[in-house]
Amino acid sequence: MLAPKWLENSVIYEIYPQSFYDTNGDGIGDLQGIIAKLDYVKSLGCDVLWLNPCFESPFQDGGYDISDFYKVAPRYGTNEDLWELFDKAHKKGMKVVLDLVAGHTSIEHPFFKESCKSTPNEYSNYYVWSDDWILRNPDPRYRYINGYAPRNGNYLTNFFYCQPALNYGFSEPEYPWEKRPEHPDCLKVREMMLDVMKFYLNHGCDGFRVDMASSLIKGKNNYPDIKKLWEYYRNEVKKINPDAVLISEWSNPPQAIGAGFDVDFMIHIGRTGYVRTFRNELKRIPGTYLATDTPSFFDKNSSGNSKNLNDDILVNLSETKGKGYIAIPTGNHDMGRIRQYRDFDDMKNVFAYIFTVPGVPVIYYGDEIGMDYVYGLESKEGGYWRTGARTPMQWSNSRNGGFSSGNEADLYLPIDKLNLAENNVETQEKDENSLLNFTRKLIEIRKSNSALGNLGEYHEVFASDSECPHLFLRSSDTQKVLCGFNPSLRNVVKELPNNFELRSDFKELLVNNAELVITKDKITVTMKPNSFFIIEV
Numbered sequence: 139m140l141a142p143k144w145l146e147n148s149v150i151y152e153i154y155p156q157s158f159y160d161t162n163g164d165g166i167g168d169l170q171g172i173i174a175k176l177d178y179v180k181s182l183g184c185d186v187l188w189l190n191p192c193f194e195s196p197f198q199d200g201g202y203d204i205s206d207f208y209k210v211a212p213r214y215g216t217n218e219d220l221w222e223l224f225d226k227a228h229k230k231g232m233k234v235v236l237d238l239v240a241g242h243t244s245i246e247h248p249f250f251k252e253s254c255k256s257t258p259n260e261y262s263n264y265y266v267w268s269d270d271w272i273l274r275n276p277d278p279r280y281r282y283i284n285g286y287a288p289r290n291g292n293y294l295t296n297f298f299y300c301q302p303a304l305n306y307g308f309s310e311p312e313y314p315w316e317k318r319p320e321h322p323d324c325l326k327v328r329e330m331m332l333d334v335m336k337f338y339l340n341h342g343c344d345g346f347r348v349d350m351a352s353s354l355i356k357g358k359n360n361y362p363d364i365k366k367l368w369e370y371y372r373n374e375v376k377k378i379n380p381d382a383v384l385i386s387e388w389s390n391p392p393q394a395i396g397a398g399f400d401v402d403f404m405i406h407i408g409r410t411g412y413v414r415t416f417r418n419e420l421k422r423i424p425g426t427y428l429a430t431d432t433p434s435f436f437d438k439n440s441s442g443n444s445k446n447l448n449d450d451i452l453v454n455l456s457e458t459k460g461k462g463y464i465a466i467p468t469g470n471h472d473m474g475r476i477r478q479y480r481d482f483d484d485m486k487n488v489f490a491y492i493f494t495v496p497g498v499p500v501i502y503y504g505d506e507i508g509m510d511y512v513y514g515l516e517s518k519e520g521g522y523w524r525t526g527a528r529t530p531m532q533w534s535n536s537r538n539g540g541f542s543s544g545n546e547a548d549l550y551l552p553i554d555k556l557n558l559a560e561n562n563v564e565t566q567e568k569d570e571n572s573l574l575n576f577t578r579k580l581i582e583i584r585k586s587n588s589a590l591g592n593l594g595e596y597h598e599v600f601a602s603d604s605e606c607p608h609l610f611l612r613s614s615d616t617q618k619v620l621c622g623f624n625p626s627l628r629n630v631v632k633e634l635p636n637n638f639e640l641r642s643d644f645k646e647l648l649v650n651n652a653e654l655v656i657t658k659d660k661i662t663v664t665m666k667p668n669s670f671f672i673i674e675v
Contacts, residue, residue, distance in 0.1 A: 140400070140460075140461055140462065141383070141400035141401070141461070141462050141463060142345075142380075142381045142382070142383055142400065143381075144233065144381060145383065145400060145401070145463060145498060145592065146591065146592055146593055147185075147585055147591060147592065148185055148186050148233070148498055148592065149182075149183055149184045149185060149186070149498070149499045149500075149501070149581055149584075149585075150184065150186040150187075150188050150235070150465070150467075150498060150499065150500040150501070151179050151182065151184035151186065151187055151188070151500075151501050151503065152188045152190070152467070152470060152471070152500060152501065152502045152503060153172060153187060153188065153189050153190065153503050154167075154190050154200075154471050154503060154528055155167050155168070155169070155171075155172065155189055155190060155192050155201075155214055156200075156201075156213065156214075156528075156550045157503070157528055157529060157530045157531060157541075157550055157551065158171055158172055158175065158503060158530075158531050159171030159172065159174060159175050159531060159533070159541060159542075160530075160541055160542035160543070160544060161174060163542060163543045163544040164213070164542075164544055164548060165542050165544040165545065165548030165549040165550055166213050166214075166542075166550045167214075167530070167531075167541070167550065168213070168214045168215050168219075169192065169210070169214045169215040169219040169220055169222075169223055170215060170219060172187070172189070172223055173219075173222060173223050173226055176226060176227060176230055176232065177230070178563070179232070180230055180231075180232060181578070182501070182506060182577060182578055182581060183578060183581030183582060183584075183585060184232075184501060184581070185231060185232050185233065186232065186233045186234075186235060186344075187227060187232060187233070187234045187235065188235045188237070188347050188385070188500070189234065189235070189236055189237060190237050190471055191204060191236075191237045191239055191349075192210055192211060192214045192220065192236070192237075193206060193207055193208075193209060193210065193211060193239075194206035194209045194210070194211045194212070195211055195244055195246075196244055196246045196300070197211075197519045197520075198244070198298060198300040198519065198520050199297065199298050199300065199301060199519065199520035200471070200518075200519045200520055200521060200528070201519075202237075202239050202297070202301070202349060202520075203239075203242075203243070203244035203245075203246075203298070203300050203301050203520075204239050204243055204244055204247065205243070205244040205246040205247045205248075206247070207243075207334045207337075208334070208337055217341075220341070221341050221342060224341065224342030224343060224344075225342060228342065233344035233345070233383070234342075234343060234344055235343070235344055235345045235346060235347055235383060235385065236338055236343050236345075236346055236347070237346070237347050237349060238331075238334070238335065238346035238347065238348045238349065239349045239350075240304075240331050240348055240349065240350075240351070240354060241296050241303060241304060241306075241349065241350045241353045241354050242295070242296040242297070242301040242302055242303050242304055243301070243302065243304065244300060244301065245286075245299075245300045245301075245302060249261045249264050249265075250264070250265060250302050252264075253265045253267070253289070253293075253302075254286070254287035254288065254289050255287075255288060255289060256288040256289050256290065263305055263317070263321075263323035263324075264304060264305055264323070264326070264327055264330075265293055265294070265302045265303060265304060265305050266293065266294035266302075266303050266304075266305045266315065266316075266356070267289065267291040267292065267293050267294075267315060268282060268291045268292045268293075268294075268313070268315050269290075269291055269313075269314050269315045270290060270291060271284055271285070271290050271291060271292060273292050277312070280294055280356070281294070281295050282294055282295070283295055283299050283302075286299075291315070294356075296350060296353060297350075298520060303353075303356075304327050304331070304354070305317065305323060305324055305327055306319060306324055306327055306328060306354040306355045306356075306367065307319030307320070307321055307324035307355055307356070307357075307363070308355065308356045308357035308360075309355060309356070309357040309358060309359055309360035309362070309363045310357045310358045310359060310360075311357065312357070312358075316356070316357065319355055319363050319366075319367065328367065328370075331371075332371060332374055335371070335374075335375055336374075336378060339375065339378045339379050339382060340378065343382075344379070344381070344382060344383060345375075345379075345382040345383030345384055345385065345400075346382075346383075346384060346385070347385040347386075347387065348384065348385065348386050348387060348399075349387055350387055351368070351386035351387055351388045351394065351399065352364060352386070352388045352390070352393070352394070354367060355367060361393065361397075364397060365396065365397040365398070367397075368384075368397040368398040368399065369397065369398045371384070371398070372384060372398035372399075373398075383400050383401065384398065384399045384400050384401075385399065385400065385401040385402070385403075385465070386399040386401070386402045386403070387403060388402045388403075389402070389403060389404065389405060390402065391404065391454040391457070391458050391462070391464045392453075392454060392457035392458055394462075395458045395461050395462035395463075396458075396461070399462060400462045400463065401462060401463045401464075401465050401497075401498050402462070402463075402464065402465065403464075403465045403466075403467060403470075403500070404447075404450060404451075404454065404464050404465065404466050404497075405466075405467065405470070405473075416434050416435075416436055416476060416488065435447070435608065435623075435625065436480075436484070436487065436488045436491070436623075436625045437625065438484070438625065438626060438627050438667075438668070439626075439627070440606070440625060440626055441604050441605070441606075441626075442602050442603075442604055442605040442606035442607070442608070442626065443602070443603045443604065444601045444602060444603075444606075444608035444623075445601045445602055445603040446603070448598055448601035448608065448610070449601070451464070451495065451496065451596060452596070452598065455496060455596055463496075463497045463498045463592060464496065464497035464498075465497050465498045465499070465500050466492055466495055466497055466499070466500075467492075467499070467500035467501070467502060468488075468489070468492060468500065468501050468502050468505040468506075469502040469505055469527070470500075470502050471502070471524065471527065471528060472524055473524070473527065474511045474523075474524075474526065474527050475504075475505065475509060475510055475511040475526075475527050476488060476502075476505055477505065477508045477509060477510045477511070478510060478511045482508055482572075482573050483668055484625070484668065485508055485573055486573065486576050486650070486670075487623060487625050487650075487668055487669070487670050488625075489573070489576065489577060489580055490580060490621075490623070490648065490650075490670045490672065491608075491621075491623055491670070493577075493580040493581060493583075493584050493590075494580075494584070494590055494612065494619075494621045494672055495596065495610075496592065496593075496594060496595075496596045496612070497592060498592050499581075499584070499592075501577070502527075503531055504531050504532065506573065506574050506577040507532065507561050507562060507563055507566050507572075507573060507574050508557075508560075508561050508573045509529070509531075509532060509554065509557070509561055510554060510556075510557050510561065511526045511527055512525075512526040512527075512529050512551075512552070512554050512556075513526055514526075515529075515551065515552070518550070518551055525551065528551060529551045529552065529553065529554050530542070530549060530550060530551060530553055531563075532553065532554065532558055532561055532562040532563070533562060533563050533564060534562050534563065534564040534565070535558055535559050535562050535564065535565055536564075538553055539553040539554075539558055539562060540562070540563075540564065541553065579648070580648070583647050583648060583672065587617060587619060587647065587674070588614035588615075588616055588617050589612040589613050589614045589616075589617040589618055589619040589674075590612050590619055590672075591614065593614075594612045594613060594614050594619075595612065595613045595614070596610060596611075596612060597610060597611040597612075597613065598610055599611055599620070599634065599635070599638070600632060605630075606623075606624045606625070606626045606628065606630045606665075607622050607623055607624040607630050607632055607663065607665050608622070608623045608624075609621070609622045609623075609632070609634075609663065611675075617674060618674070618675050619647065619672060619673065619674050619675065620640075620654075620671075620672075620673050620674075620675045621670075621671070621672050621673075622652060622663055622665065622670060622671050623669075623670045624652070624665040624666070624667065624668070624669045624670070625668055626667060626668075627667045627668070628667060629664075629665070629666055629667065630663075630664075630665050631662060631663070631664050631665075632662070632663045632665075633660050633661065633662050633663075634660070634661040634662070634663065636660075638661060639675075640654070640656060640661050640675045641675055642656060644673055644674060644675045645673065645674040646671070646672075646673050646674075647672040647673060647674055648670075648671070648672040649670075649671040649672070649673065650669050650670050650671070651665065651666035651667075651668070651669035652664065652665040652666065652669045652670060652671040653665075653671075654671070654673060
């Protein structure tokens with residue numbers, strides 16, 4: 139395994155900094171707030187923090203538009219606060235991973251302002267500009283912005299207009315302004331971003347989750363050049379910290395891990411089986427690009443379409459084995475909450491699945507207490523429909539949900555008062571049957587059973603595009619664990635294959651409304667509606 143050894147047992151906790159915990163009463167979460175809650179995160183069983191961007195920014199896209207890569211945004215504190223976070227997390231046996239926005243900057247970045255000038259200068263080619271304000275033969279894959287600057291040209295954007303693409307080059311240049319990745323100007327950009335990585339690694343950062351990791355080098359047939367770029371970065375990063383991790387937003391684990399990443403998410407750019415397994419609720423959010431008209435497997439109205447994700451997992455595992463990890467998260471800052479249109483029993487079924495499949499589990503802050511998507515919010519800092527999944531963490535059923543001592547009107551986003559009484563940490567801490575304590579139990583079971591670990595093997599037992607349940611076997615050298623899921627409203631009975639071996643003294647690790655029955659001739663699984671089991675066999 140090329141990835142850091144500490145990933146073998148890790149669980150990641152994603153934090154949207156402005157919404158986690160506010161310690162100075164200004165209504166915005168800060169780094170001292172994260173430091174204050176380290177023990178809480180560790181109590182979940184999570185040992186890796188992933189922070190969404192905390193760098194200086196005009197916040198036209200929630201911090202994914204950076205104006206200074208080397209400075210913590212004042213709203214979060216100072217660089218010294220970040221170094222303190224690294225240090226205190228390490229003392230608790232935890233890692234801290236920063237979000238690296240490597241493909242673009244803000245239009246407010248000094249380099250971009252220089253590149254906008256009509257007189258050629260050192261930064262003219264730091265970004266991709268056409269050679270005329272009238273764009274000839276536009277490529278439908280890209281979006282150029284015209285009429286912005288004195289410079290006679292249009293700049294390429296990666297996402298919003300305010301995020302101009304850094305110029306790492308084009309694999310097969312087609313226009314005069316497109317340069318090969320080895321062009322001196324493109325190499326300057328490459329080294330500039332490496333310097334950013336070195337800066338944070340040298341101060342104690344444990345690695346990076348890379349935003350839009352596959353987008354840096356443009357053009358047709360760009361994978362060989364993208365691979366070469368990330369292999370170079372990986373080698374340089376490992377020189378500084380051999381245990382540093384690289385996590386990609388790529389949504390194609392064989393490609394991402396083949397290019398040097400340690401972990402890749404099986405969401406969400408590439409409409410994978412993840413969407414068809416969990417996310418049909420998003421069809422009710424206008425504008426979402428994750429919408430699907432087919433009920434997901436974890437929908438009570440599902441007919442049992444577990445095959446999509448099952449097949450995705452099998453393919454991705456076979457092509458990445460011994461090289462890196464897949465990751466199936468509870469959600470993230472770019473999608474609606476997994477709680478949407480589900481009650482706590484539904485959530486427990488979903489979580490039991492997420493924490494028994496292979497790879498590195500990831501919890502999006504607040505999912506462990508069932509925080510819901512909040513409808514009707516005005517877009518905040520470029521969030522648009524994503525805004526409803528970025529509301530403040532709910533620590534208690536007190537003023538401002540325990541998130542901030544500030545004025546309610548100053549909060550980064552409103553507290554979800556509709557669900558606050560039940561969906562808060564303090565209340566759920568006291569309830570042994572809460573989703574919070576269920577999540578803790580699941581992570582404990584995962585970490586104490588080698589077959590369920592991040593490296594455990596995965597074997598399909600039963601998966602269908604039209605029938606429940608979904609059954610799979612996890613295994614290690616010393617253990618086998620059978621997992622089964624029936625999220626539907628129907629009772630289901632399934633006979634296991636004749637060649638399936640099961641000890642008569644099998645051990646129930648966690649079972650909800652399900653039963654395994656062994657007779658002389660067969661093994662039968664009986665599952666009530668909305669049920670699951672995790673059984674050592």
